[in-house]
Amino acid sequence: MLRGVRRKDIQYFLKWLDDPEISKPLDRYLPMSEIGEENWILEIERKKDVIVFTIVDKKTREPIGNCGFHKIDFKNQRAEVGILIGREYWGKGYGSEALELLISYGFAQLNLNSIASLVVSSNERSLRLHKKVGFKVQGRMRDSIFVDNEFHDMLYLDILRSAWQRRRATIKNKTLF
Ligand SMILES: CC(C)(COP(=O)(O)OP(=O)(O)OC[C@H]1O[C@@H](n2cnc3c(N)ncnc32)[C@H](O)[C@@H]1OP(=O)(O)O)[C@@H](O)C(=O)NCCC(=O)NCCS
Structure with missing residues (x-):
């Protein structure tokens, strides 16, 4: 289920982002702090172009x-x-x-018409995840992320509302609040 972010979730966010397998593909390279996370939560409350859920x-x-979502336009x-x-x-299907x-x-x-995602080209798990729910690769930004002493391409994927509507008949028994 997806729900709004609560203050007590911060301990989980910090734990997850301390894991390099998670933070590297997200291009997070600065140390995380409890106060930084708290400020981030307060900030997203004020912003109109960001919505975050805890899964x-x-x-x-x-x-x-x-x-x-970010950069909501x-x-x-x-x-x-x-x-x-x-x-x-x-690997348990939670991401999908x-x-x-x-x-x-x-x-x-x-009421969005287009949803995009930027994925590091070497992040096969994430690419598979996105493709599984209907995203398609539309572009490649060469050498646009520097991780582990080398540049990686970033792939631009998107899904349009029309494509999602064609797939929605298969979406069943999902709870959202
Ligand atoms: C990407 C991420 C969200 C996927 O979450 P998850 O819960 O493992 O996702 P799922 O279990 O639904 O698996 C997604 C797909 O990846 C596939 N997968 C699993 N391990 C894989 C691997 N080593 N290489 C390639 N694909 C793999 C799964 O088989 C599944 O596809 P399938 O159902 O068609 O077989 C998670 O790995 C993560 O948080 N990664 C770090 C942060 C990140 O990369 N976020 C995305 C940034 S764009």
């Missing part, structure tokens, strides 16, 4: 990741997505389910 396990209500009906799942939960819920929220509630 929680439906049964246990335990936070397992977060996801959201209501005039042109577009936004970019971001997602992370705590490492212990990888959460991203599916997120884009459904974007199209059905925010």
Whole structure:
């Protein structure tokens, strides 16, 4: 399930972002602090172009990741997505389910027309995840991210509302609040 971010989620965010396997593909390279995370949460409350959800396990209500929109542009009906799942939960389908819920929220509630995502070309898991929920690679920004002493290409993926509408018949039994 997706729900709003709570102060107590900060401990989870810090733990996840301390994991280089998670922070590197997100281009996070500065040390994270509790105060920094608290400020970030306060900041997103004020911003009109950012929406963040905590992803929680439906049964246990335990936070397992977060996801959201940034650069929301209501005039042109577009936004970019971001997602992370705590490492212990990888490979169980949580990422796919959460991203599916997120884009459904974007199209059905925010009235977006286009949702984009930037993915490091070497991040195969994330590419697979995006393609699974209907994103398609539209462009490549060469050498645009520097990680582990080398440049990587960044791929630009997107999904249009029309493509999502064609797929939505398959979206069942998902809870969003
Ligand atoms: C990317 C991420 C959100 C995926 O979360 P997840 O819960 O593991 O996702 P899923 O379990 O739904 O798996 C997604 C797909 O990746 C595939 N996958 C798993 N391990 C893989 C690997 N080593 N290489 C390639 N694909 C892999 C899965 O098989 C699945 O595809 P399939 O269902 O068609 O088989 C998670 O790995 C993460 O948080 N990574 C770090 C942050 C990040 O990269 N965020 C995305 C930035 S754009």
